Amino acid sequence: MEFETVIGLEVHAQMLTDTKIFCNCSTKFGGAPNSHACPVCLGLPGVLPVLNKKVVEYGMKMALATNCTINPSNSFARKNYFYPDLPKGYQISQFAYPLAEHGYILLEINGEQKKIGITRIHMEEDAGKLMHDENNPVSYVDLNRTGVPLIEIVSEPDMRSPEEAADYLKRLHEILVYLEICDGNMEEGSFRCDANVSIRPKGQEEFGIRAELKNMNSFRNVQRALEYEVKRQQYLVENGQKIVQETRLWDDAGGVTNSMRSKEEAHDYRYFPDPDLVPVMVDEIWIARIREELPELPLVKRERFVKDYQIPTYDAGVLTADKALALYYEDVVKLCGKPKQASNWVMGDVLRFLNEEKRDIRQCPISAKSLADMITLIEEGVISGKMAKDVIDDMYKTGKPPQDIIKEKGLVQITDEGELIKTISAIIEASPNQLKDYRGGKEKLFGFFVGQVMKATQGKANPQLVNDLLKKMLT
Amino acid sequence: MELYSLTIHELQEKIKNGDVSAMQIAESVFSRIDAVEERVHSYIRLMKEEALAAAAKADENIKKGDIQPLTGIPVALKDIVCTKGITTTCGSHILHNFVPPYNATVVEKLSAAGAVFVGKANMDEFAMGSSTETSYFGPTSNPWDLERIPGGSSGGSATAVAADECIASIGSDTGGSIRQPAALCGVVGMKPTYGRVSRFGLIAFASSLDQIGPFTKDVEDCAIMMNVLAGYDPKESTSVKTEVPDYRRFIGGDIKGWKVGIPKEYFVEGIDPEIAAAVKKAIAVVEKCGGQIVDITLPHTQYCLAVYYIIAPAEASSNLARYDGVKYGLRTADARDLMEMYTKTRRQGFGAEVKRRIMIGTYALSAGYYDAYYGKASQVRALIRRDFDEAFQQCDVILTPTTPTPAFKIGEKTDDPLQMYLSDIFTISTNLAGIPGISVPCGFTAAGLPMGVQFLAGHFEEGKLLQIASAYEKNAAIEKRRPTL
Incomplete structure (x- = not known):
């Protein structure tokens, strides 16, 4: 039955x-x-x-x-x-x-x-x-x-x-x-x-x-x-x-x-x-x-997040489960103007840090301003997304703003074209065989050259710029 | 004249003129207590030490010219009002050792008005009774005939005034517990409107009916006491924010043209003929004063007793649940577990009448019986209230006998609860309707027992009651007798 x-x-x-x-x-x-x-x-x-x-x-x-x-x-x-x-x-x-x-x-x-x-x-x-x-x-x-x-x-x-x-x-x-x-x-x-x-x-x-x-x-x-x-x-x-x-x-x-x-x-x-x-x-x-005094309720907030920020329902659910978290998220969005990125960082790294230590968003050492700054720095190409992973780690540990951490660690991205052209030229000169094979059709070797540039610049080269320059210089 | 035999207003005059000190008054009252208390037993506990200290303090204030409405006036408190640091028993074994850490609001008010507390007056256990015979501390005797009951439940408060063991006293009235003993002891007793006097610190019997009020030697004293007692109390949710007039200004007012309602339901067979005659005379006095007698009807009167004996015990069964031996008061010495501790404590701590009412009330509220008893009683209560509302469309005040009979013998009705309950037949409706009532002496039986006439008025019309009562008191010219003790 x-x-x-x-x-x-x-x-x-x-x-x-x-x-x-x-x-x-x-x-x-x-x-x-x-x-x-x-x-x-x-x-x-x-x-x-x-x-x-x-x-x-x-x-x-x-x-x-x-x-x-x-x-x-x-x-x-x-x-x-x-x-x-x-x-x-x-x-x-x-x-x-x-x-x-x-x-x-x-x-x-x-x-x-x-x-x-x-x-x-x-x-x-x-x-x-x-x-x-x-x-x-x-x-x-x-x-x-x-x-x-x-x-x-x-x-x-x-x-x-x-x-x-x-x-x-x-x-x-x-x-x-x-x-x-x-x-x-x-x-x-x-x-x-x-x-x-x-x-x-x-x-x-x-x-x-x-x-x-x-x-x-x-x-x-x-x-x-x-x-x-x-x-x-x-x-x-x-x-x-x-x-x-x-x-x-x-x-x-x-x-x-x-x-x-x-x-x-x-x-x-x-x-x-x-x-x-x-x-x-x-x-x-x-x-x-009393009705006047009511805050926006979770369900309404969730629907608004999906609509206004164009984030998935699931993300909106996580972000609105706690009113303080939702407030934090909205502060970040307000300051950097990037709702999707903000959602990724909050749901990914920030919540992971907090969960590991069973902490609440109210106790988060990374202020909404710092996180928004970090997202802006990525957008502006000052640091790469990859670098940001290290930066946010330090932000959580120290509570310092991203600018300070980037300065202290000398993490600023190389976006100077002249400098990068010099580096790339040196790598091409040192790798004649690979250049030959690449030009002969082995396109997979493109990754090899990217890797060499990153190695030479200790990962600080702006990835987009490296891509563009390599494409030009290898052909 | 001995000081103890005077009224509040007479003593006030003497104090103001510097003729007597508060200490002299207090000593006079305590000498009277020494002389008669053994026979009357008005008190559960005397507060002589505290009283003399308070009198001394009063004299200091008098010297400074600080004279309050009750400065130096010895007042007795029914042992149902909580007194900070002083055992408050409610006439029960279960609270024989209970010392409240707070004062009832009325105690605070009386104290601020300069009153000197004489002691805690005897009462029926938890105010359940009409004869003061259910007190754990033994019965009180009627000063007019020591073999008779003084009425109840505020018997001790009534006898303390009647026997001059204080100048005025405080009682509580749930179904007649002030007015009935006042009538049987030949003093004035008022039950104010529900919500007029704070219940904070009054040990609850039936919370929707209980009301504190004064016993005094005359109507003017009643007004003086009401001036002190009445008023809104933020500590009580059912207290009413209504302006309190100066009650003294109603004293001596005339009642020309007042319509005085005589409810036919209150003049039926079963009333003692001497009381019927006395009340008839009272009606004549009121008429002579210019009152216009109108016949009225309170059609639901026949249900009052039944409604009362469902609602009051129902509330009591809940109010008395807190006496469980856990926190204060009596706790049985030998109990093996919680249930036994509860049952033995309550079996040992409560007297028969209290147990009877707890059982009636518990039954009336039980699943399956609630609608037929408590629910129905509440509906009829609303009709009783409406009876009065309609009656007061036709008259200013209502006049009735206070009791159906004069004081009966001690032990006469203890085995017959129904007969005992009938002593309150004329007073109960007032509490159900929440209106004020006053009992004023209206003469003596051939055997020398006092009788009382009752006046009732609409909600918060205590002024009207005082006005007609004082007019009646003046014109009836009831013979001034004192009990021979």
């Missing part, structure tokens, strides 16, 4: 606000345990939450970037459950009236665009963290993370393969980081993903029983976990067993998912409107202002 996979994702993104969602504590990661925790974070009796408007604005940015409709009146609800990392015994979240609904993002799948629906985006507070003593039966509670703002982005079950899911996740991540509302750090947990996955016989409309997967803390793990889970479900069906609705945890080391709790054991969260908070009223003026 052929199966179709159905995947929906729930993404939690920590918002990059300076302070928490319902108090003035810092959201900074790290810090001594409970050093960013006030009575509101601690859930002490009598304290009350006051909404941080910035969180609403960040959420609105994501809503607009994902084509959602913002609810003019959205409100908070309490999600009740007991756990030591949840000091109030409930999480303030949104339930019946989320911030935004009915959006989508576009994926490129085999050159075609596919819409992935966004069911809803809502705001909520993060929980604290438990630390378990390895030697004693003691657990400690750190409430620094309590109240750090999150938005939860829930997709429609629109993805049909683990690759699609991974792609969706990357696009979502890219948008969040572009908007500068989330740092996207999966390891530190500022970008987290749960997946709902089911399978159904191809052609069937009704959804199969789904499993919810948790504990996947990288793009790769999301894809691996989904791939495993799809296989597991197929195996069950093919062997006449039943899939049960449950929550499963991804075990990275074992490469498997394990049952955490069944549907029967699932919490009843007893959601109800939080009486301590008033509805968030969002009017058109506010929405318009």
Whole structure:
């Protein structure tokens, strides 16, 4: 039987606000345990939450970037459950009236665009963290993370393969980081993903029983976990067993998912409107202002790069994957006017250097100005492309501009015709046999003469000029 | 006259004239406490040391000519408002050792106004009760008859004023917890509009209903207290940014031509005949003052109790989830794992009434029941609010009895929660609608028990309430009696 996979994702993104969602504590990661925790974070009796408007604005940015409709009146609800990392015994979240609904993002799948629906985006507070003593039966509670703002982005079950899911996740991540509302750090947990996955016989409309997967803390793990889970479900069906609705945890080391709790054991969260908070009223003026503040989004930028710079879609994809990289690239283009060459150097050498050292474009020692200068120097024939390979290497190592490196190394190209004619004449004189053979029709020997000139000039001769002169002088 | 028996405005006069010092007032009140507290049990904790220090400070300020609205006035705080550095128990075992690191906004305001805090007043556990019998620290007695309950949940705050163990006090009112004990103890008690007085630092029972308000010896004192308490608080999201008038200017105003609504649903069988008669007299007094009596209807009144006993416990079940033994308060000594720690702590820490309401509330919010209970109750609540909106199209204020009966005997209704819940039948609708209400003494039963009449007004119309209450107080000329203790 052929199966179709159905995947929906729930993404939690920590918002990059300076302070928490319902108090003035810092959201900074790290810090001594409970050093960013006030009575509101601690859930002490009598304290009350006051909404941080910035969180609403960040959420609105994501809503607009994902084509959602913002609810003019959205409100908070309490999600009740007991756990030591949840000091109030409930999480303030949104339930019946989320911030935004009915959006989508576009994926490129085999050159075609596919819409992935966004069911809803809502705001909520993060929980604290438990630390378990390895030697004693003691657990400690750190409430620094309590109240750090999150938005939860829930997709429609629109993805049909683990690759699609991974792609969706990357696009979502890219948008969040572009908007500068989330740092996207999966390891530190500022970008987290749960997946709902089911399978159904191809052609069937009704959804199969789904499993919810948790504990996947990288793009790769999301894809691996989904791939495993799809296989597991197929195996069950093919062997006449039943899939049960449950929550499963991804075990990275074992490469498997394990049952955490069944549907029967699932919490009843007893959601109800939080009486301590008033509805968030969002009017058109506010929405318009936030829309103004939106940066160019990755997909739009990508299309513009292809159109304006005449570079391949693939290149545009690489260059726009990181907003800072795109900015760098555009700076280089602006300064040298050579988009194709700029793309080649950025994607080739610059990214290779950075990847080798796991660095970010923001930490790149080669400034956009330096790279643009180097490209211009090549265009002007001051250095050859080959020489440039050495120059850029030094630029990366030293951070110096190309002009300095060329001067220091004496790398300037020989473009003086008189000087080159002299050199070529000497070589021709010293190679009578080769000249004879060449003139007799062995055209391959042209390369021999080029090589001799380059050797004599230590590679500094302008290759184009050498070609032209040789052609004249050999005939 | 002993100083402790005077009102705020009387003491203020004496302070201003240099006739008495804050220290003399404080000492007078504490001597009274020494004499009667053992029998009344108004307080969970007395703050004598802090009070005397505050009185000394007040006297320094008085010398400097710095006299604030409550300078040197001894005030009791219901043990539900957080006091920085001073144990705040909410009448519960689970918080018996909780020391807040902050003051409630009202405590800050009272303190800034010069008040001298006498102590933390007894109350029903987590404000759940109508008799102050559910307090972990034992019941409070009604000063008018020590075998009777003072009402609740702010019983201690009411008795502290009635028994002259303070000059004024702070209570909280979720379904009548200020007005009902005020009526049963013969003092004035006001529940302001929801959002009028900050809830920051008020330990939550039912957040959409809770409101802090004053107990005082007369209506003018109530206005003085409201001047201090009312106002927007940025620390509370449901606090309302509405201008606060000088409430004192409503005192002594006349009510000529005012339309006073009498809701027929509040005058049905089951009311104690003496209360019915007293309220009838009160209506006559209002008429004599120039008030025009109009019959009104609040058609959804019959659902108030049911709606209240779904919404309040639902919110409470969530508000009280934080008392889990993890962070503060009681933690059971013997638990092998987390679940046992939770269950034992909560089993040992909460009393029967609190557990009953947590269970009712949890049930009402459960999957499959939410729509039928909480959802439906919220819809009916909107209708109850609309009843009042429509009623206030026809009248300026509404007059009702505060309670259906005078104070009952301690232990009389503890085994019958439904009977107990009925004590709040006339006060609950106010909280559901979010409007203000005031209870003013309207006489005594043959057995010498106080009774109260309640006035209700539209949102943020506390001024109207004070105006009619003061007019009534003046013209009714209720006999000035003091409990014999």
